[in-house]
Amino acid sequence: MSGHGPATPMTSHPVTGLKGTAEVPGDKSISHRSMILGALSVGETRIEGLLEGEDVLRTAAAMRAFGAEVTDHGGGSWSVHGVGTGGFAEPEDVVDCGNAGTGVRLIMGAMATTPITATFTGDASLRSRPMGRITEPLSLFGTAAYGRAGGLLPMTLQGAASPVPVRYTTPVPSAQVKSAVLLAGLNAPGETVVIEKEATRDHTERMLSGFGATVAVEETPEGRVITLTGQPELVPQDITVPRDPSSAAFLVCAALITEGSDILVPNIGLNPTRAGLFITLREMGADLTYENEREAGGEPVADLRARFSPDMKGINVPPERAPSMIDEYPILSVVAAFAEGRTMMAGVKELRVKESDRIDAMARGLEANGVTVEEGEDWWAVTGMGPKGVPGGGTAAARLDHRIAMSFLCLGMGAQKPVKVDDAGPIATSFPIFERLMGDLGARLVRENH
Ligand code: S3P
Numbered sequence: 001m002s003g004h005g006p007a008t009p010m011t012s013h014p015v016t017g018l019k020g021t022a023e024v025p026g027d028k029s030i031s032h033r034s035m036i037l038g039a040l041s042v043g044e045t046r047i048e049g050l051l052e053g054e055d056v057l058r059t060a061a062a063m064r065a066f067g068a069e070v071t072d073h074g075g076g077s078w079s080v081h082g083v084g085t086g087g088f089a090e091p092e093d094v095v096d097c098g099n100a101g102t103g104v105r106l107i108m109g110a111m112a113t114t115p116i117t118a119t120f121t122g123d124a125s126l127r128s129r130p131m132g133r134i135t136e137p138l139s140l141f142g143t144a145a146y147g148r149a150g151g152l153l154p155m156t157l158q159g160a161a162s163p164v165p166v167r168y169t170t171p172v173p174s175a176q177v178k179s180a181v182l183l184a185g186l187n188a189p190g191e192t193v194v195i196e197k198e199a200t201r202d203h204t205e206r207m208l209s210g211f212g213a214t215v216a217v218e219e220t221p222e223g224r225v226i227t228l229t230g231q232p233e234l235v236p237q238d239i240t241v242p243r244d245p246s247s248a249a250f251l252v253c254a255a256l257i258t259e260g261s262d263i264l265v266p267n268i269g270l271n272p273t274r275a276g277l278f279i280t281l282r283e284m285g286a287d288l289t290y291e292n293e294r295e296a297g298g299e300p301v302a303d304l305r306a307r308f309s310p311d312m313k314g315i316n317v318p319p320e321r322a323p324s325m326i327d328e329y330p331i332l333s334v335v336a337a338f339a340e341g342r343t344m345m346a347g348v349k350e351l352r353v354k355e356s357d358r359i360d361a362m363a364r365g366l367e368a369n370g371v372t373v374e375e376g377e378d379w380w381a382v383t384g385m386g387p388k389g390v391p392g393g394g395t396a397a398a399r400l401d402h403r404i405a406m407s408f409l410c411l412g413m414g415a416q417k418p419v420k421v422d423d424a425g426p427i428a429t430s431f432p433i434f435e436r437l438m439g440d441l442g443a444r445l446v447r448e449n450h
């Protein structure tokens with residue numbers, strides 16, 4: 001059984017004046033891809049600043065199971081000795097990806113065109129998430145999948161022995177689906193094409209090019225067309241993982257809603273396919289500035305300064321911005337509770353199939369803390385209560401979802417009364433030093449013995 005042990009209830013007490021500099025860990029998306037592409041290269045990839053959260057450690061273990069040599073040198077420094085495109089060995093045991101949707105879906109893609117069989121599973125959250133969105137395009141390559149009813153894990157994939165290249169339009173805006181198809185296309189002859197109507201995070205395309213694959217990206221009336229030439233020899237890389245804007249988001253938002261705060265979060269990757277939250281916060285009137293803007297590893301980077309922002313207004317978040325901030329809606333809804341007026345978030349159906357149903361998880365937890373939320377299948381709206389207006393005093397269920405747990409702990413910092421989360425354990429999947437960093441800034445997060 002996969003899981004993370006007994007629950008860790010945690011209470012976040014109201015505080016004032018979050019202050020200081022917080023160095024957040026490496027980007028989760030790029031960390032998974034560094035491991036996987038390293039494993040598919042011939043020779044040694046060095047990775048600095050890897051996110052050592054549970055999700056990525058599962059991917060590291062999976063890459064070992066598929067035959068790569070993965071070494072932890074300490075302090076976020078890792079190396080991966082890869083087996084080459086099409087060189088994966090058959091794992092001897094079930095591959096347990098824990099809580100990681102990105103991990104399992106990208107790895108399924110990466111093995112789908114190699115003639116081996118692998119069985120995947122995960123924790124209760126991952127076992128409830130749809131895998132049909134991956135196995136459907138993989139079947140076009142000739143991959144067979146046998147899962148539970150509804151396309152759920154555990155699931156066995158039998159890689160295609162004679163894969164054919166694929167042309168596929170993603171039916172949902174998902175970088176995981178796009179990436180699974182591109183990774184499968186690596187071991188298919190000829191050109192594999194993915195078309196996405198809305199641009200999603202582009203780390204896979206960028207990194208595949210970096211590893212020496214031929215990838216062409218074209219903006220067309222049909223959408224973004226990504227063409228990968230199959231069967232390249234991937235060349236190992238030295239990678240410095242940029243810091244995760246999705247983790248930085250929690251610190252930034254905590255500062256915006258907590259009186260007297262002024263924090264600096266240095267070196268945050270601001271790839272336009274990831275930076276939608278920061279644009280939204282500025283539109284709401286947040287005192288959020290980019291300092292020291294520069295380029296690092298071909299990506300825009302800045303130091304983020306966030307100060308308490310008592311004058312934020314609710315806005316309509318443009319639906320077309322959703323893919324660039326899909327993981328940030330939970331924490332945005334917390335900020336919205338401290339703004340004046342209503343914040344409308346539409347075009348966000350994908351939130352229902354994340355680590356939890358994030359609309360339902362946030363709505364129930366916000367209501368338990370005195371905030372009014374309206375919702376439909378693909379939208380929700382939060383009625384702001386002003387900078388000091390959120391009552392708090394309630395308990396929220398984390399539902400095995402790191403971002404839900406962190407969002408409610410941030411809520412407690414600016415609320416009138418403490419906010420409790422039933423289980424802060426899942427935070428370790430993406431942001432294992434959250435509690436310490438927040439504590440250093442002046443948050444009061446108290447673990448409860450029960
Ligand atoms: C990710 C893509 C997103 C995101 C997830 C990371 C990735 O999922 O929610 O946290 O690294 O490709 P979808 O592609 O399903 O939207």
